[in-house]
Amino acid sequence: MDPAARPLVSLRGVSKTYQAKKGTPVQALTDITLDVAEGEVVTLVGPSGCGKSTLLRLLGGLHMPTEGEMLLAGQRHTGPSHRIGIVYQQPLLLPWKNVIENVLVPIRVRRAKLAPYRERAKELLTVLGLDSFAASYPHQLSGGMQQRVGIARALIQDPEILLMDEPFGALDAMTRDTLTVELLRIHEEFRTTIAFVTHSIAESVLLADRVVVMTPRPGRVAQVLPVGLPRPRTLKDVNSERFGQYAGEVRAILDEHLADHTKAVA
Amino acid sequence: MSAVQKQTVPSAEAMSRSGRGLVAVGQLVSRVGPFLGLVVILLAGWEAIVRLLDVPRYTLPPPMEVVTALVNGVTSGVLVTHTWVTLQEVLLGFGLAILFATVIAAVVTRWELIERAFMPLIVALQAVPKVALAPLLLTWFGFGMTSKVVTTALLAFFPLLINLIAGIQSADRDRMEMFRGLGATKWQTFRMLQMPAALPYFFAGLKIALTFSIIGAIVAEFVGAQAGLGYMIQLSSTNLNVATTFAVLVILSAIGMTLTSLIGWLGAKVVFWQGKGLDAISGS
Numbered sequence: 001m002d003p004a005a006r007p008l009v010s011l012r013g014v015s016k017t018y019q020a021k022k023g024t025p026v027q028a029l030t031d032i033t034l035d036v037a038e039g040e041v042v043t044l045v046g047p048s049g050c051g052k053s054t055l056l057r058l059l060g061g062l063h064m065p066t067e068g069e070m071l072l073a074g075q076r077h078t079g080p081s082h083r084i085g086i087v088y089q090q091p092l093l094l095p096w097k098n099v100i101e102n103v104l105v106p107i108r109v110r111r112a113k114l115a116p117y118r119e120r121a122k123e124l125l126t127v128l129g130l131d132s133f134a135a136s137y138p139h140q141l142s143g144g145m146q147q148r149v150g151i152a153r154a155l156i157q158d159p160e161i162l163l164m165d166e167p168f169g170a171l172d173a174m175t176r177d178t179l180t181v182e183l184l185r186i187h188e189e190f191r192t193t194i195a196f197v198t199h200s201i202a203e204s205v206l207l208a209d210r211v212v213v214m215t216p217r218p219g220r221v222a223q224v225l226p227v228g229l230p231r232p233r234t235l236k237d238v239n240s241e242r243f244g245q246y247a248g249e250v251r252a253i254l255d256e257h258l259a260d261h262t263k264a265v266a
Numbered sequence: 267m268s269a270v271q272k273q274t275v276p277s278a279e280a281m282s283r284s285g286r287g288l289v290a291v292g293q294l295v296s297r298v299g300p301f302l303g304l305v306v307i308l309l310a311g312w313e314a315i316v317r318l319l320d321v322p323r324y325t326l327p328p329p330m331e332v333v334t335a336l337v338n339g340v341t342s343g344v345l346v347t348h349t350w351v352t353l354q355e356v357l358l359g360f361g362l363a364i365l366f367a368t369v370i371a372a373v374v375t376r377w378e379l380i381e382r383a384f385m386p387l388i389v390a391l392q393a394v395p396k397v398a399l400a401p402l403l404l405t406w407f408g409f410g411m412t413s414k415v416v417t418t419a420l421l422a423f424f425p426l427l428i429n430l431i432a433g434i435q436s437a438d439r440d441r442m443e444m445f446r447g448l449g450a451t452k453w454q455t456f457r458m459l460q461m462p463a464a465l466p467y468f469f470a471g472l473k474i475a476l477t478f479s480i481i482g483a484i485v486a487e488f489v490g491a492q493a494g495l496g497y498m499i500q501l502s503s504t505n506l507n508v509a510t511t512f513a514v515l516v517i518l519s520a521i522g523m524t525l526t527s528l529i530g531w532l533g534a535k536v537v538f539w540q541g542k543g544l545d546a547i548s549g550s
């Protein structure tokens with residue numbers, strides 16, 4: 001991380017315990033300390049149930065940590081904010097609104113003037129290759145196109161940070177690659193800070209400035225691995241030797257903690 | 267040159283138009299043909315049974331007599347007047363039910379405390395056979411139209427309310443969370459997400475409620491009325507004028523079918539996205 005860059009997001013000893021209505025409380029995250037610099041892409045990998053979505057929900061202000069402190073641009077982060085854009089695993093479009101209206105939903109919620117954002121929405125749709133679908137309805141689009149609309153909706157407010165929770169997880173491999181490349185391009189263009197959750201080690205390395213590897217539940221940060229691959233990156237980088245080394249390292253860290261976990265359970 | 271064009275262009279257009287018209291007629295025939303055929307067979311069977319078995323006309327009049335009674339009733343204006351009375355009761359009651367059900371569903375789903383207080387009551391009231399209240403409503407609201415409108419509204423209200431509540435609550439957790447992430451107020455979430463998500467349920471409820479409305483109006487007229495189709499049914503069957511009774515039944519089913527298809531048509535227009543392979547909007 002560039003030491004001159006101030007952290008856009010800071011997590012200081014953050015823990016999250018879900019208080020279930022019935023049964024025992026679930027400790028999802030333990031003592032997470034993490035800084036995300038402005039313009040940086042951080043990917044989160046870890047076994048299922050280790051609290052990646054929880055961490056993203058905390059960053060999005062959807063949940064509050066049970067312990068610890070969260071700062072957004074130096075200020076206490078206490079709830080949802082238009083400075084944060086979220087892309088979910090499902091596109092979660094509103095089927096009764098056409099593409100451009102879906103992109104404008106955050107603006108309507110904020111009760112801001114629509115006209116300037118309408119232009120912005122059109123620009124974003126062009127960037128995402130959807131310019132001719134502005135008036136289409138979600139059911140007329142493929143899954144990949146719907147997720148692009150989801151991305152445009154997250155970008156419409158020019159967020160300082162983009163949170164993405166396995167945004168391409170529901171898509172087929174080819175669409176997934178296309179969108180990953182597109183995301184790289186969007187990052188080149190807007191330099192948005194991105195926190196990206198994925199199950200794919202390749203995806204995590206290709207996108208990241210730093211890969212945050214998490215341990216099985218309760219989730220901790222196992223290791224943070226800086227990825228020194230030059231940008232702009234393309235899918236071709238996946239075949240390079242250095243890429244293979246990074247991916248191997250991530251795999252090794254994951255395996256090590258998974259092994260620990262299995263020993264502990266057994 | 268231009269004259270030729272002026273001649274040929276419209277005639278070609280007219281030809282293709284009439285061609286399309288023929289195709290449309292053909293489609294219509296193949297769609298409703300089987301049904302019309304069945305109706306003719308049933309009517310012929312009815313006529314045959316009445317004649318062969320010599321059924322007295324105060325038990326079962328032949329279909330032609332029903333048609334005559336219908337035509338006479340309409341031309342004399344008697345059936346028209348009574349139809350109008352019942353139609354008003356149905357539409358007013360239906361409208362009131364929509365109004366109340368919408369407001370109450372919105373309030374009940376808005377505050378959890380109110381939901382917890384009112385849901386058991388709503389479920390309990392729903393279990394009451396509402397038609398059983400018709401005599402009571404008659405004593406409260408008199409022999410005029412009011413008691414009929416109230417009975418109609420009461421019957422239509424519950425299926426609508428239940429559907430609306432289910433519909434509003436059908437907005438999935440993920441989209442609710444997305445709205446929360448946008449910093450939406452409860453009211454914005456309701457207006458922009460939950461209400462549109464409830465529309466398919468609303469239209470399904472409307473269809474059920476319509477059937478109940480018509481039942482409500484007729485039963486209320488049975489209990490005590492001076493006009494309306496229910497009143498006509500009672501009057502004509504006491505007078506052994508069974509042909510008129512049947513004529514009224516024909517009108518009632520025509521009203522029911524017309525309004526149901528109107529709702530179906532409107533529903534398809536409004537809820538155009540329904541059943542089109544999206545990631546689920548409802549939690550189920």
Ligand SMILES: Nc1ncnc2c1ncn2[C@@H]1O[C@H](COP(=O)(O)OP(=O)(O)OP(=O)(O)O)[C@@H](O)[C@H]1O
Nearest residue numbers: 018020026028047048049050051052053054055217
């Ligand atoms: N709202 C909730 N209430 C109670 N427990 C929860 C809730 N959300 C998550 N959990 C629990 O917290 C733990 C972490 O869940 P989370 O969804 O953050 O994991 P994840 O890393 O995103 O998993 P996956 O890779 O499968 O998406 C899990 O054990 C889960 O059961």
Ligand SMILES: [Mg+2]
Nearest residue numbers: 052053054165
């Ligand atoms: Mg998750």
